[in-house]
Amino acid sequence: MSDLLLEIKDVTKVFRIGGVLLGTEFLAVDHVSLSLDRQKPSILSIVGESGSGKTTLARIILKLHEPTSGDVLLEGKSVFGSHPDLDTLAYYRAVQPIFQNPFETFSMRKHVDSYLYDTALNLKIARDRKEARDIIAEALSSVGLDINGVAGKYPNQFSGGELQRISVARGLIPRPKLIVADEPVSMIDASLRMNIINMFLSLKDEYNVSFIYITHDLSTAYYVSDYVAIMYRGNVVEYGSSDRILTNPIHPYTELLLNSVPTGGKKWARDLKPPDIELKGYQNTACKFANRCPFVQPVCRLNKPPLVQIPGEREVLCFKPVDYELGPTTLRQDPEAETGSAGEVKLCANNRPAGGEDESLF
Amino acid sequence: MLKLRDVKAYYETPRAVVKAVDGVTLDVRENEILGIAGESGCGKSTLLRALYDSLEPPLKIVGGKVEAEMKDDNGQTVTLGPGEIRKHWWTFISYIPQGSMSVLNPVVRIEKQFFDAISRKHRLTNKREIRERIGSYLKELQLPVEVLNSYPHQLSGGMRQRVLVALGTFLHPQIVLADEPTTALDVVIQKGILLMLAQVQERMKNSLVIVSHDIGVHYQITHRIAIMYNGKIVEIGPTEPVFAKPLHPYTEMLIQSLPHVGDHKHREGIVGRPPSLIDPPPGCRFAARCPFVMDICREEMPSLLEVEADHFVACYLHREPFRARKGVG
């Protein structure tokens, strides 16, 4: 058995917009590899802005999209291969979603608890309605709700926060190993978000479940996650433990994100720098961030940036940490290392792992 | 510049009366950025509409006074009331709404939308002159001039919002109202727009009112901030003191509930829900959720009192004889 709970192996997703003849291709996810460890439940945040591909990636993990290439492995078993080793029900027992809009998560014309009962019965968690009721009551109480307050009601009788809790409760019924939360609190008032976020933390330990938390909000990502992957236009540009990445960013985009978050701590400099204007094209032959990068060099516009491994479980997709040089022989220490701990930086050219090495990251 | 005195604006529908703004006293001063913060449903958007004199049934002002002081072309100060303020939309007071796509006409190019908004006001019939003026203004705001030839859907959300800011400020109004100008935009673009708004205000020295539920936004660019809860203002004062030492328990909990990068302090969201706007309780609206609630809070609504320099709060904790109870904020 693999010691990885989830492995996203070199997943790429290309969307075709327009017809077969005249349409264009849109590269939403570009060779992304990530993984989650099996031993301890953890929370991985995938942070990015619109167009980063984070939602597409989430939907691939949830089997709502098929990758154009690459695979997802759940506990070593292939999800998308030609003969997938996992049948759908087994997959739903292991992986459950939380969607962004709590009011769209349930049909307005059905009782909310009908979804809870369906989950318990269809996924064979309970044998009959009576047993299902007990399981549902337990799931609801672990999100702070009472089954009597939920039974027989329609979604419009609840607030967004309550519906989101019910959504979590439904996901917990099959005792999944992984919950994929796609911007679960963006549609909830800022002052109420921590209720849900804290709930994720306690559920992680209580139910022994890992979370993938998709968000554009760095602050909650920092608060809740163990690991963070920053995505930009389909690539993971930086990955590592959330503490290190967000307090000591290496990739210029990560730095830009951190500086743009309006917090109650530091005030922004009121410089007159022109705002970043995005280009329409999504180039794929060089660094996609080159046009906006304050540290850009000519090599960035001509070659794809390398995936630089940095000691301490960290990766950056950038030329900067390797002094803008091509080639696989450069060794460096951790550019942001606080002490002089000797570390070796393995350089993987062109965004792909060298040779036949096992490319699973951590 | 804009004075609100105990303004009550209710939605009067056959089934119920929604008291969205229930007794608000507020000043919008010259040369300032005022923020109005609060969770969704607290009435801040309605308050903005009352400021903008954009009230249509079933929304109406049922009490209080709304007064604007406008400097006319001769430099004289004219006092305007509801019904009159709206005659000076775009020139004296303008409104930048949220949801840029629903505000711009999707089948009309941006340039024409500028024309439509402007020509009526300024009676400038020389199209070339208008185009030049718009072009140079866009350049001032660092917007590409190509924007004028585009349709709204050809622009990104961030660009559209910037266009709306340009549209709303082009005629140099004395008051600019922005309703959640950055919600649903990426954080990098959000910063760009907020800085743009701040720069425009700094240059024109007019008044900018920003409504947002995101406290961080207020911290970054407002000079003064008003915290709204359930139809009433509970605290108002200069931004930094309010953040450094929030006086109202709600303000404190609001600020507390937001995590920051670099800070692993445990945060709690506010528990419970605000009371209904249809049938609000007597006394302080926050009483049910307040950790410092006292009997008097439930009986009688506290009024806004100046507790520190220009810093007002509506809470009994800051009045004798209750001051000692809270301790250090």
Next chain:
Amino acid sequence: MVKLNGRLKAASVLLLLFIIVGVIMPRFAPYDPRSWNTVPRNLQPSQAHLLGTTSLGQDTFWLLTFAVQNSLFVGVVVAFFATAVGVLAGLIGGFVGGWIDRVLTLLMDVFISVPSLPILILVASLLQGKTSLLTISLVLIVFNWPWPARQVRSIALSMREREFINTARFSGAGTLSIIVREIFPYVLTWSLANFVNTVLVAIATESGLAVIGLSSVQQATLGTMIYWGLQYQALLAHRWWWIGTPVIAVVLLFVALFLASTGFADFSAERRGRQRA
């Protein structure tokens, strides 16, 4: 009890009347009104013959009851099957997609673009007078299922991407269960509206055919009554009761169905508005 708006109330009253006339009353007919020369010809309305008699020696009133019955029968049968087939095809095509959808859409497009009237005339002339109401109904079903199908298909298509469909999937629901329990409730109101419309279209088409003699002239429908009236110069001979009865009946029936259709549309829109609150 639900509150019905004015149109639905009026429609209900009229339709009830038609049901009484068309479904209940025929049982009481003292003789087969279709047979010729059962009664004296061309009589004016009297107590014995409430609407007079025809030039063929039939009692107009009892003939009317049979005609209404048959017209309603055609309408309801065609509407039922066309709607059933159409909704099923639309749900499957829209939600499942793929080649099934392409085949079904092709069929829908074919039967919509081919005009039904020439085909019906062709069928009628091929059958050389042996056309029965059943044959006509069958052809009408074939030509009318695409309309509800297209509408339902676009609804199913738009609903495919909605998040609660994904929630249903993750709750272990299969495709059939999703179609029936998640999508169908949204489609129900449209299906009912389509049903009422199809009744109207079916009766109208059949009546139209009948007036030009292409329906089953042996069986009595509102259209054939008019046909026979025209054949026997009822207009020229001022036999108003004979020719007028079916005409007014047809008009009233269409008005009733129209009121039912629009009244229901108003009703469901209002309900949806309230539900959204």
